[in-house]
Amino acid sequence: MQQPSDIASTSLIVVKLDVPDTVKSFDCGDEDLNDFILHESPLYRKEKLAVTYVLKEADDIANEHITAFFSLSNDRISISDFDNKTKYNRFSRRFNNHKRLKSYPAAKIGRLAVHVSAKGMNVGSMLLDFIKRYFTADNKTGCRFITVDAYSAAIPFYLRNGFVPLNDDDIDEPTRLLYFDLNDLDED
Amino acid sequence: MRIYKNKKIMARPIKETPILYGEDARRFVARMQEKRRISQEERARINANYELVLGMLKRGEALKQQRHATAV
Ligand SMILES: CC(C)(COP(=O)(O)OP(=O)(O)OC[C@H]1O[C@@H](n2cnc3c(N)ncnc32)[C@H](O)[C@@H]1OP(=O)(O)O)[C@@H](O)C(=O)NCCC(=O)NCCS
Numbered sequence: 515m516q517q518p519s520d521i522a523s524t525s526l527i528v529v530k531l532d533v534p535d536t537v538k539s540f541d542c543g544d545e546d547l548n549d550f551i552l553h554e555s556p557l558y559r560k561e562k563l564a565v566t567y568v569l570k571e572a573d574d575i576a577n578e579h580i581t582a583f584f585s586l587s588n589d590r591i592s593i594s595d596f597d598n599k600t601k602y603n604r605f606s607r608r609f610n611n612h613k614r615l616k617s618y619p620a621a622k623i624g625r626l627a628v629h630v631s632a633k634g635m636n637v638g639s640m641l642l643d644f645i646k647r648y649f650t651a652d653n654k655t656g657c658r659f660i661t662v663d664a665y666s667a668a669i670p671f672y673l674r675n676g677f678v679p680l681n682d683d684d685i686d687e688p689t690r691l692l693y694f695d696l697n698d699l700d701e702d
Numbered sequence: 703m704r705i706y707k708n709k710k711i712m713a714r715p716i717k718e719t720p721i722l723y724g725e726d727a728r729r730f731v732a733r734m735q736e737k738r739r740i741s742q743e744e745r746a747r748i749n750a751n752y753e754l755v756l757g758m759l760k761r762g763e764a765l766k767q768q769r770h771a772t773a774v
Contacts (some may be wrong), residue, residue, distance in 0.1 A: 527762035530756060549713040564716065569758065572765060589719050593731060597724040618734075624716035630721065640751045647752030663717045676740070678733075680719070681726040691719055698738050699748065 517531035525572040526581065537568065537577040544665060550625050551583050562580070563587060564624045582637050584627040584645065588695035589661050591680070591693065598618055620659035620693070621649050642675045650696050660694040 531537075537551050551566070558564035564587040570580040595614045596602040605614065623645060628637045649657045661680075664672050666688060677692040684690045722730050740748070 515772055526758055527765060528759040529762035529766055530759075546713050554713045558716070567759070569755075572761070575769070581754065585716070587716070591730070592721045593727040594723050595727075599721070599723060602721070602723065619750060620719070622716075622719065640755060643748040643751035643754035647748055648756070661719050680730070681722060683719075683720065683726075688714060689717055691717060695734065695738070698740055699735075699745065701745075702738065 525556065526569060527572045528567055528569050531555065531559060531566045531568060531577075535577065537580055537583070539578055540580055540583070540627075541630050543630050543633070544627070544667070546589070547625060547627045547665065550585075551580075551627070555583075555585060555625075558585065558587075558624070564622075565636050566625075569637070580629065581632050582641060584626040584641055585624040586645070587622045587624055589620040589659075590617040591620055591659055591661065592617040618658045619656050620661045621645070621657050623660065623662040626662070638671060639675055642672075646694065646699060650699055658696055660696065662692050662694075664692050665689055 533556070536556060540548055540551050542548060555566045559566060562586040566583055567632070568577060568580045570577065571584040574580065576614070591611040594602050594616075596605065598600050602614070623642075626638065626641060645660060649660065660676060660677075662672060664677075669690060672692050675694070676698060677694045679685075680691045682692055
């Protein structure tokens, strides 16, 4: 694996995109993911649904040559005592009671992609490592899991990085929900 | 949104995390209680990558503030 020091000496920076910021061009090899960063991410940002971070050269002020991006939001994993959704819905309609649901706080990677020119150089894994530690090192509000809505082509990449599928309901869908347990990083 | 063959196409929305029921819920809770630990080597790599990217983020935010200050 490439050592972080290989890119430590470069002038790469990470910035959080603000509401007026846009990305001018990006190609990760997937049209849908490109469209997300070029056109959709500002909408998520404006509505405060997700924040996008870009990795780029320090002199790329207009975001014309970004290397990678990732979008983060608050999330939770909820588990129910019920066997299925129908039983749960019937119960909660009748009693208007959500107590039979237990939730664990999580942070969600909505989208993450690496430019075609930087693929396979461990940039994606480096960003995942950062995200995992970011939420444990600075666990301000409690966060147990990292979830990700992963494009099916990228699933092997997430499995290699310790993520597992939440269930098999979305096995044939274009994206799947996977998660990483931050307790896996504990030292004891 | 992009135009493809004269049609407007929206990027796929970020999917909601589903509620887990039945066997899925049981498997999830069981796995949560298992003790899995990453290797020392992996931990060292994660920590190094965290420090590296955190440095990039701090540099990025400082540059942004600098530019903002000179623009005002
Ligand atoms: C998926 C993605 C985020 C991975 O980022 P990356 O920086 O290229 O990945 P890394 O270099 O950190 O890869 C880490 C490991 O995962 C593996 N991997 C990466 N992408 C993979 C993929 N799509 N399928 C299988 N394995 C993959 C790598 O081989 C590597 O293993 P290694 O350490 O044994 O060499 C990136 O390729 C991307 O943005 N893809 C978006 C476009 C897309 O999904 N296209 C579909 C075809 S890949």
